Amino acid sequence: MTSTEQTVPELVDGLLDVRDLSVVYESPGAAPVQAVDHVSFTLKRGEFVGLVGESGSGKSTLGFALTRLQKPPARTNGGKIFFDGSDIRELDTEMLRKQRQGGFAMVLQSGMNALNPVRTIRNHFLDIFRAHGHVAPADREARAAELVRKVELEPSVLARYPGELSGGMRQRVSIALALSLEPQLMVFDEPTTALDVLVQHAVMDTIQALQKSENFTAILISHDLGIVLEATERVLVMHEGRIVEDGSSRDILERPQDNYTRMLLSHYADPRADVVELPGFPDRHARVAAGVTRAEAATSEPTVVTRSVRSADSAIVVDHVSKVYPPPRRGEKPVRALDDVSFTLEPGQSLALVGASGSGKSTLAKLVTGIEKPTEGTVRFGDVDVTRLRAKGLRDLRSNVQMVFQDPYAALNPLHTVEYTLSRPIHNMTDLRGDDARARLHELLETVGLTPTETFAQKLPHQLSGGQRQRVVIARALASDPQVLIADEPVSMLDVSLRAGVLALLEDLREKWGVSLLYITHDLLSARLVTDDIMVLHDGRVVERGVTADVLRNPQDDYTIRLLDAVPNPRRLREDVA
């Protein structure tokens, strides 16, 4: 192979020069998919660049191609990647391996699983030092300790195994490991996505501080434009394998050129603002005051078919409830997941339950649905004491109180069609049979906006997008015609552009059908969009409650303020961005 013109890029302070890069997925028995399509861009030394796109945009594929980590069926099928003057596509395996020290490093999305469970953290560092020999044996221990301190951990973690560390600590360790390579380029692939909101924020702060102090060039890959605009000085927007926009963070925010970028931006708002509006969601405060429904105010197609309103007639009353779990290991203290929590969900009301992970919000959902019994206190639904129900009573309760789960990818059996999934609750919880049952099934699909219903009924979960799957999950919850929907983080796994649609569906169900909604989330913006009242949980206690708009505009508790600060907000740019 002789390349006729091997031009070395003429970039004075350039580090990375990507030209016409293409990556294709060639799965056996499937048509090839061009995941990255003739992408070109350059990176200057010391730059911190964001790479944003929704799922399937090719952003992670691009990240893996840049670091030569892609594995079959992915294959780079065109273009050049000049790193520090030479094309890394032409490196052989051993040269590539050596290049990883002092060259390019990568921090993976699920940093929690990026560490070998049977090796101590110290051994992870030693493996790297041994492989490259860039730290003298006598200095290795001190260097490892120094690196963990840089990511704000104690050197004592070196003796621990990954399983003994929290998710945030593990992600910090993998950042320290990548740093130990002394790379010129760091690629962060969704480094905080799997972490809790507050931890997410802290890890992002560490990454930003490190980028400044260590002065490496960095690419931050994320689905969240908010996080990226907050952290980086330049943003590449990726859509369907192409870079549709490349500009400074300020330009992207204030003068977006591409329609896709504009669409992404339109889905961000500050939950603290006086007026919060998203596509399809006119300001709730004004709208409710005027007695106008979302669908009317948005003058958009109503997502819910009109039908005779069957308003909820029973309130959920949670009265001084506590839940204590036995200690996770012998010799430890029992876990108090909920501590003296009381609230009432009136018929037709929508209540947000917010808090970070471990705040007890999911435990509360389990108590309300009767899956678990409280240690103290009572849960009532109308005149039924949920805590005393047995099998038969729980069945009746569940036809009235239904759950919508967080992960639409896990909540549907991959072997069953949508029709089968929906026909089970219709069969088990209603008296409808035969043609009536079939009619009900199609009505449900129409309700959640999956039309034409005949087509969707025959689909298997893997043939649906995340948003469509979550609609099926909601349709399943509606099958028994429940009075109350408990939605546990229903949009957190979905792409930003799909979230508004699912939220609109929940809001319309409440306004048009009179279903009450208990909305569990850590996402304060979505809480602002679909709930009347809010309750903030911290360590099992209610630390703040009130009208959603009031609490978010004027938070009193320190914890609520921390949660609000953790919301990614594109309008809060890096201070140093011109």
Add this chain to the structure above:
Amino acid sequence: MKYIAGKLGLFVLTLWAAVTLNFFLPRLMPGSPADAAIAKLSQNGPVTEATRAAIEAQLGVPDGSLWEQYLAYLRQVVTLDFGVSYTFYPQTVSSMVSTALPYTIILVGVVTIVAFILGTLIGVAAAWKRGTWLDSLPTLGGSFMSTFPYFWTALLLLFFAGYVLHWFPTTGAYSATTTPAFTPAFIGDALLHAALPALTILVTSLGGWIIGMRNAMINTLGDDYVTFAEANGLRGGTVAIRYAARNAILPNLTGFGLALGGVVGGSILVEQVFGYPGIGYLLFNAVIGQDYPLMQALFLMITVSVLVANFLVDILYGVLDPRTRR
């Protein structure tokens, strides 16, 4: 250390439970060995009380309460005194078991361990070089070999390597001309005799280990910590052994424990075919000859060997997987 102490305690407890069950289960059955012998005799005419007493005394049918019998039994178990064999009278059961046990443990035990280690290594190589001949050859060959019936492989080897080519002796654990002793001549002779049964076990069990390890390893190769290790530029060997294989072997240890536990009890077929005087051969003859003391001792040996194997694998887990130590 606390982990090992806990596992040891559990081991002693299950051992006691197994020993106790071994005592009570036969006594829950109606009749006794003496009844069986008398029933046989009575077909030829009436049996006197004196004859019955003689038979009971000869068989050692116990007297005293069940509790006293139990204590006596426990004492016997601890002192390894299992009485006298019926079929090989007047040899004691313990002497017979102690002669047979080394042959089985050395033959089947060693071969099981070798098959596990060899199969695991080949499996690691196959997964690491996935898609090359290093993968397809052992994977195809392994699944082909593991479908051979045990006895068929044994007969094939006996016929070709034994009768036709005369490479190896076809029966016994050592030649009739040598006497068991720790001399180089005897050990060489014994190894030569062990070759065919060992090869049979190896051929039939190797494929399973290869395929099991290869599949487990392919799973761990897709894990994030392997990708991250590659991203950090670790050497290929380190990634393959310390990251991928080290984690892939963990689920296979359970299967290894089961195989190891089956060493003493699972050797009947191969020992019978090759006339190899191990535990399996002994058990076969004990069952045929209704030799109760011998059977009881052998069943106890089989139970204990399963428990010991499980205990060893538990300890191994503790060493290899830090998550189990907590």
